[in-house]
Amino acid sequence: MTTHPPFASATTDTPPGALDGLRVLELGTLIAGPYCGRLLGDMGADVIKIEAPDRPDPLRDWGQAEGGHQYFWSVHARNKRCVNLDLRTEAGRRIFLDLVATADVVVESFRPGTLERWGVGYDVLREISPRLVLARVSGYGQTGPYAARPGYASVAEGISGLRHLNGFPGQAPPRIALSLGDSLAGMFAFQGVLAALIARGRTGRGQIVDAALTEAALAIQESTVPDYHKTGHVRQPSGTRLDRVAPSNLYRTQDGLWVIIAANQDTLFARLSAAMGRPDLATDPRYATHTARGDHQDELDTLIAEWAAGFPAAELIELLTKFEVVTGPVNTVAEVMADPQFNAREIFVDHVDPSLGPGDTGFDPEPVKGVGVIPKLSETAGGVRWGGPSRPGTHTDEVLTEILGYDADRLTALREQGTIS
Template sequence: MGPLEGFRVIELGTLIAGPYAGRLLADMGADVIKIEAPDRPDPLREWGQASGGHQFFWTVHARNKRCVTLDLRNPEGRELALELIKGADVLVESFRPGTLERWGLGYDVLSELNPGLVLARVSGYGQTGPRASQPGYASVAEAMSGLRYVNGYPGQAPPRIALSLGDSLAGMVAYQGILAALLARQRTGRGQVVDAALTEASMSVLESTVPDYDQTGHVRQPSGTRLDRVAPSNLYRSRDDLWVLIAANQDTVFGRLCEAMGMPELATDPRFDTHTTRGDNQDELDDIIATWARQFPADALMKLCSDHDVVVGGVNTVAEVMKEPQFLARGLFVDHDDDNAGGPVKGVRPLPLFSDTPGEVRWGGPRRPGTHNAEVYAELLGIDEQRLAELVDRGIA
């Protein structure tokens, strides 16, 4: 069942970042109970490409979760939520800061009820600071953090990566924080708050941009298909007009690339013999490699580089990704049960791979809000069918 078997997680909130953290926990075997409002299900149910009126974002994103409905705006609904939280290890929420407190579900209340509870709070800007109360999306987080600025080409509008990257990064940061907090609980016996912000998660992958500016005043600029002063590491067009990525910026790998090119003298050329000199003459080196690469079809170019232990790869579409022998050999794509789709839906398996306690896809995201109401409320709260029907009639569950 995975390394987190036996841990119970309550997931509140909608859209991507918080639910993504919940999915990662569920992938590793945690019992994740997702609470949705009876009248306002998670909008992710309607995201993704449609086929026959059916979208697939939810199929993968809500996999392995038990879905229940509960109105947290209703006092009786909040009491039921508190009963669920009382027996949980983790609560993941992605509301705007202050929402839980307005509902009487702040950490002061929750920690009194359940001292071991880890509360993961995922928001646009974090729980404190002058922007904390503002709504935040991944697009703004990527822009505000500086992540968007370094993407794209000099002189052009910074493009968006065709994903909600800031959400995924924040979900991963929250997941990492949850695991660390659970480890700390083994020593202290107490839970704590994990505060994950989309902006800060986006900033966390900016490498040395902050110390570079702090110490030298350098503002990293967008550099298109390469990184400035990391050479060679770029896209080169093959004879059949496909893009091939060749990365040989390390001295030893560059020497092997020179051998593959039939130009071993380049490895000792003063313009290119060190990482620094290759950075100084990056444009000239790219031109030399581009001219050489253009002689070969992509398959032949990649084979030649691989035969010389040069780092190389094609720029794949998802259609090519799903046929890549490396991914197929590692079982990267697994089926998700989805009755609405009329059969299994492929998705990426839980990662990373484990030798003894791997994560698994136990079921796809339940299509009907409240799919597990009867199961969860009977199992955890002792609510029978008659009372559950009453709660449903009153719009509480």
């Protein structure tokens, strides 16, 4: 890993991260690539996000807004320094390649072939820095008959078979209210970058990390592929439960809320039976084993649903917890933020945009809560040093001065010709 000096925007009260000293250049827009960059920044890397002066990341306009500030952006651009630089110009490409010479990782999420079209493909980057790791995040990967197609999370979830598994049999398969395929691809790209950096420690050479949204969505599908390959079984959507895994479902309580009860192991089912005042269920041949409970899943769900409906949600969870049955509520985000477990672990942390001052956008930018760094590391935890800066190009002068040694006259000339803004 290349050691770089601390950067000017960092706060002093954030513990060093495991990737402290790593420099990352992030190209691309929206969620998958920037999410990989965010995860690297969470762990302490100096992430420099490069946006075209005339085409900033559309993610800046996503999510709920206040005073012109989008909170989706705060979370996905946190811990990043934002630089405006036009890679479609010769001057912009030269600046980018000078930055590459100082970097450990480049993350890009353009359609395959875009970097090559701009004259900054991996062959060029590798000549400048043989140790560079290039993470390429795209819809379908860098090769194959679909590689040139544009890719979005919704289509990736569909083509991978993931969407087919969601919802209820015979109904249109719904999507979760998140860009799940993007986030999965960003996580797999992050994982690939870490593995490539470890390999670089042995070989001294960087490499390409090729992460596809479609393949990330496919990779989490448990045994669907071997099940089909060897038995011809096509797993189907199963609504609120898993087929033949019982009991593991959600049940409506007396006060109209939903509670999840997962007691599909024999020992757990015995505890649930005791909590229900029906210890006989654990020895009933219809329910005594995992296979038997799968065979009688519908009647078992009906029995538990009728019992659960006699309790308010809080009372039901308290009772089941006393008997050490796996259980929990189906929370909204409001209930999540009030949950004592998350708060005891200090999961929610402040995101502050240092580029905003009182009155700049018509409101006083109070810190906004977001989810902190996950997982927690005991020695090099990292943290949220700042939220994503609202203004495009906030750190352009800082980065080019600090890293490349540009003076004010050179910055002014670049700005006048439109290379930076």
